[in-house]
Amino acid sequence: MPPKKHIDLQQVVQTAIEVADENGLEAVTLASVAARLDIRIPSLYNHVEGLPGLRRELALWAAQNLADELRRASVGRAGKDAIWSLAIAYRKFARTHPGVYPITRKAPEADDAEMMKASEELLEIVYAVLRPYGFNDADLIHAVRALRSVLHGFVDLETAGGFEMGYDRDESYERLVRMFTDALELHGYGKQP
Amino acid sequence: MPPKKHIDLQQVVQTAIEVADENGLEAVTLASVAARLDIRIPSLYNHVEGLPGLRRELALWAAQNLADELRRASVGRAGKDAIWSLAIAYRKFARTHPGVYPITRKAPEADDAEMMKASEELLEIVYAVLRPYGFNDADLIHAVRALRSVLHGFVDLETAGGFEMGYDRDESYERLVRMFTDALELHGYGKQP
DNA sequence: TTTATAGTCTAAACATATTAGTTTTGAGTG
């Protein structure tokens, strides 16, 4: 009779993160996670509500941790400096967690309050970085969407292996982010006079 | 004895496209496609090499058709005008095929010549639109990566439902693309003097 | 008319997910 493992939710999520980052998000199955924890599949149901529940925990972890990293990066900085730091942290998260990152694309279920909150907090960090520029509501929204598009577009293509080899991707990212900060400074990214 | 259906690869792919765009890429299974074609699952193996094969055909179709649309949009135009038209066509493809679009993220397998070719042709269209700007090799690559990031980032977030409601997304996209074209004009996006 | 083949099918094996119900550990209580 084998002794109890007394696995908790945190271990389950941590294992799912490992599987995702080693073998891709599609490799995160109840079977692969259970095998790695050396327990049977049904035992996972003590911790998560099936595969959808496991995915939800993974998405929640991703949103919360990405938000933490972005907050840490941008706190105490302002303007171009804050955006730059945010951009570096964003890309670093995606490169550290190439398998987990893509799950952040999924919009949260409206009935999942915790997930909605994490999603909103993540978004709020981006708002906070751009708010000091003094945009009106509409311009701020457009600028936030632009920044999110730029960051997500680059790191998503990069982690998916979508860029050709041979030229420095750091340099590409720097120029892309600078394009955004320059646009902000040069003509306020749509700011009304 | 039921009469033969004589389904061909094109019908299989078309059905997969329908399933993807109606119910999402994850809903594209041999089971769902076979059911829609009113044949048994094993019969699909006459047309595609299992589920990986079906996904590959879908990815090939996506790359070829996106390339067609982009080519059609940018041919006969130059400079900002060509970029603008390309951007509109890119987003239109994603919105017309929200379920198929995400499969374009996947980098092609190096041993799949047809897929590699489609991927390269797609990339070449973006190069063609930016080449007249007269960049050196490195600058051109950075600019192409930037344009791809901008287009993919926005469109991917939009089709994933990642943008908040209530403000005009067309306007957001226009401003984002204009940011890129302005950057090209104002300081050549890294062009050496 | 015959034959070859392409396309369909059934059957069976395997993997994953899920539910139901059982067992066991070990932590807290009397």
Add this chain to the structure above:
DNA sequence: CACTCAAAACTAATATGTTTAGACTATAAA
């Protein structure tokens, strides 16, 4: 210290999906 009991593991059974093997049949070509 012994008991209880809830949490966490388990086995078993079912459903859905993928894959392979092999048989059948309609049709097009010889």
